[in-house]
Amino acid sequence: MTKILLNGEETEVLAANVMALIEQIGIDPRKVAVERNLEIVPKSAYVATPIEAGDRFEIVHFVGGGD
């Protein structure tokens, strides 16, 4: 298990890379964007981007919003 900060919450995950993390959460990877330690993780790099202890991840998507 790797301890990371995921969307502001301390979490322990089994996933070894970003693609596995998204699958573990159960969301469609095409509908989200991922930031790791303040850097954007391109969709093409989900598998190649490892998850290391202490990483700070943000996983976001589009929601309704106006101004």
Add this chain to the structure above:
Amino acid sequence: MTEPTAALSPDTWTVAGRTFSSRLIVGTGKYKDYAQNAAAARASGAEIVTVAVRRVNLTDPNQPMLMDYVKQDEFTYLPNTAGCFTGEDAVRTLRLAREAGGWNLVKLEVLSDPKTLYPDMEETLRSLKLLVKDGFDVMVYCSDDPVYAKKLEEAGACAIMPLGAPIGSGLGIQNRVTLRIIIENAKVPVLVDAGVGTASDAAVGMELGCDAILMNTAIAEAKDPIRMAVAMKHAVIAGREAYLAGRMAKKLYADPSSPLAGLI
């Protein structure tokens, strides 16, 4: 017989190389659910919808998603930075939006006071420069200050979006003079963003000569949002046509419409 001028060429507007026929942009917030939201957006005839970027709900990843209702093959998504109070937050949010959606047309808003939701113009200008350098096409929510509007344009904004009244207030267009000055001096599209409460407000905004209007609450918080969306569609068209037609001169006294000659 001459053809009506309206039939000669389609009345479109262009922002950052993208051309649209609808001059109404609608927000996707405050609706009962995404289904109602999508129905209202369709009824409004809008081609662009604003969207926000937020954290995925990790505890319930099966919640309904905006993308499943307000679909990207139907609407151009305009990601915004609503809720951002610093330039760094805004840039970070829009980089994520660009990655999620794969496009670079965005709406920048950097707010200051949570009570008025007035834009922090100093921080907005600074953020704009960061985003332009990063390759974004930035439509900028701003105050109705003609000096700042000019600065935004010079810094590379692809559209200027002054408020007509505070966000979500529904007060109607409170600043016709400053909006008109901004419109006359801008070389990029000017959109009235925020302040519209009902259809006549949208018509007033369009009659001032702005290129388009952005609204959310006026539709979402109407008792019948779908019907108000239809009203807004017509109001924007009516205001635009009136602007193009050129209104009559105002006079202090009456001027009869029937001829005085030939009276019995």
